[in-house]
Amino acid sequence: MADAQTANLCTQIILSQFGPLTAKVASILLTRGRLTLSRIVHLTSLKPRTVSASILVLVQHNVLWHAKSGEGEVFEVNIEECLVRLRFGRFVWQAGQLFGDEGAQIVQLVLDHGKLRPPDIISELSYGDAKLEAVYTQAIHSLVTASYLKPSTILSHISPRDKRIRYENEEKAKINGFPTAKELREARETAEARLKREEEEAEKVGLKRKAKEQNGPRSKRKVVEEEDVVDPTVYFRVNCEKFNIHIRNTLVTKAAKERYNEGAAVVLQATLKVTESKQKNVSDVRTEPVSVSNIAVSLSDQEGLASGLVLKTKNPSNTACIKDYLGMLSSADNPTMAGRASAFISFGGSKVQVEFETICKRLRRRVLESVTRERHGTEGVRILRLLMDTGKMDEKQISKVVMVPPKDVRPLLALMSAESLISSQEVAKSSDRNPSRMFYLWHVDLPKAYSVILGNLYKTLYNIGVRRQVEQEEPMLRAVLEKRERTDVSQDEQGLMSRLELDMIKEWEGKQEKLTVLEMRVEESVFILRDLAVFEY
Structure with missing residues (x-):
């Protein structure tokens, strides 16, 4: 519910x-x-x-x-599967960037039908052409091998919460006597591991081994080899988690560009690209270790890296520039807790790892601060940062540290509390808990604040959809759009439609474009608050 x-x-x-x-x-x-x-x-x-x-x-x-x-x-x-449908257009575009037009067409077809078997996909797109069948067969194999398409099994239609509860009950039934806290924790961990193991085994169903006969070059005997082929009897669906990885990596690269410059973003993007095949979902704490030489190889044809650095040498090598950028991204000049909290990567020796956990926490905090700045100005952001860094404080302490008069701090705290950006904690001076004899300490309840902001973003997305529907249902515009869909008019819009009708269509398309851009921006904030909420606060 x-x-x-x-x-x-x-x-x-x-x-x-x-x-x-x-x-x-x-x-x-x-x-x-x-x-x-x-x-x-x-x-x-x-x-x-x-x-x-x-x-x-x-x-x-x-x-x-x-x-x-x-x-x-x-x-x-399945609420998450329903909400992720807002990103389907982005998934198709991403598939086109990675696998060409054939990959985009396959992903779009599977999204349109929910789940399909490979023969059905090929017959729908190839129209009986043998050459096209070979092309789409290879594209499907690439999508399945890279986990952009995953098999749809019976287990994928059952709520993971139900399976987890059932597995936990089975593990608890094996315990003799009254279970201890340690035994209950072990039962939960065993159930979670069993659930994860089942999911990994289910994803292996889509590929099967097939014997491939080849004639040896110097022998008349046939050499039998095995290769992985896509199972034609399995239904496949789009793996949204794999596409979410690209959205997360884009946000991380964008954050590095805003924090430093274009060169730092290029180096970070190359680091992510090298380890992209090993990234399974957005819950990864960090990437696999990658060497500086691998990053340098991927950026061997990149020019202008030195333009974002101030160096003593005139013509530095790409490897030297990459090391300098990695030092910046790892906050090597600030080896403190604050420096590590603001780092994008961990750079030890010759190995580099992108720290997703640290970056995602910082992205979510930035969304919270931007909402606070929009509604309560810079004073609200100063109060929010103070409480997040120091913990619980009373009104007098807040006023003194942020240097705002008490008469201005009191109503501002009340407004921020009403919007759940901050919360209050009552500390009684006496046992009767009289309100006049209590300390009121202010603090930031991050789960509550993020939940309220996420609800407001959902409301905004709903309003955008309603606005789009209302704009399209306007009687005059609806008549013009129906006329535009006619076969004869679609072939010659300029000749068979009046100037007024063309202007109405142009104005409507402009409004649709603005609403789409707004929807994408709001959905990006939703992705940060919901999909990246896999780490502790």
Whole structure:
């Protein structure tokens, strides 16, 4: 069951992509939690056949989980899978950058259908052309090998929370007597390891070994070799985690460019590129160690690295420039706690590792500070940074340190507390807990602050979708768009449409572009707060 803002946004996404009937079924599941088919039919007042078809569509597109319970088979909305649909356009673009037009077409087709088998993908895109079949077969093999497509199994349709609870109960049943805290912790760890092992084994289903016969060059005997081929009987779906890695790496590179310069961003991007194949998901604490020579090889054709540095030598080598940039990114000139907290990489000896945990915490804090600056100005940011660095403080201490008069600090603290950017802690002077005899200490509750900001971002995304829908449903514009879709008009828009109609379409496209750009910016903040929230606060 989701909160109001998340439920509204998910319903709006499903409405725009699957229609009103499917959105009605999803809305009931989002507000009521997991339900059986009979309960969904009763609450939606739809025909059982319509509800079954809607559920089938949502399961096909991985938006619904289903599981067995005492009441029968129950259904539950996979909220993360629903929200990630806002990034599908970016996934297709990224696939095109990595695997060309063929990879983009395959990813788009799989996203349109939820999950597909390789023969179905090839037959849909090749139109019976043998050359195109070979090209798309190779593209599918590359996508599966690089884990951009992953197999869809029965386990992927069951909520991980249900499997985790079941595995924990099985481990607890093996304990004799009253379990201790250590035994309960070991049971949870064993259940988590079992769940992770099952997921890794399920992802290996898509490839199988096949014998390949080749004639030896100097022998008449046939040499039998084995190669990995894509299993044609397995259904594949898009691995969103793999595409999220590219979004995270782009944000990290962008942060380095804003902090230092273009050269530092290029070196950091090359470091990430070298280890990209070994990055599995956004929960990686850091990258695999990579040597400076590997980074230098990937930047061998890069020119102008020295332009971002002030050096004594006139023509320094690329390797020397890379080492200087790595020293900057690792905060080698500031070997303190503050320096390590602001570093992008750890550079020890000749090995380099990008510290995702440190960077992601800093990115999330930057979002919190930007929201505070927008609503409460620089004084609010100074108070926020003070409380995050020092912990709990009372009003008089805050006023003295941030150098703001008490008469201005008091209302500002109240406003920031009302928006959950900061929180208060009551400390009683006496046992009767009289409000007049209490200390009130202010502090930053990061989980609460991030949760409230994330809810506001969901509300903004929902409002953007509603605004787009309202703009498109305007009667005159709708008539013009319907005329534009006619076959004869689409072939000659300039000749068969009036100047007024063309101006209306141009104005509407401009509004759509602005709303899309705004949606991408808000979604980027959502990615930082939700998808990068895999580390401790």
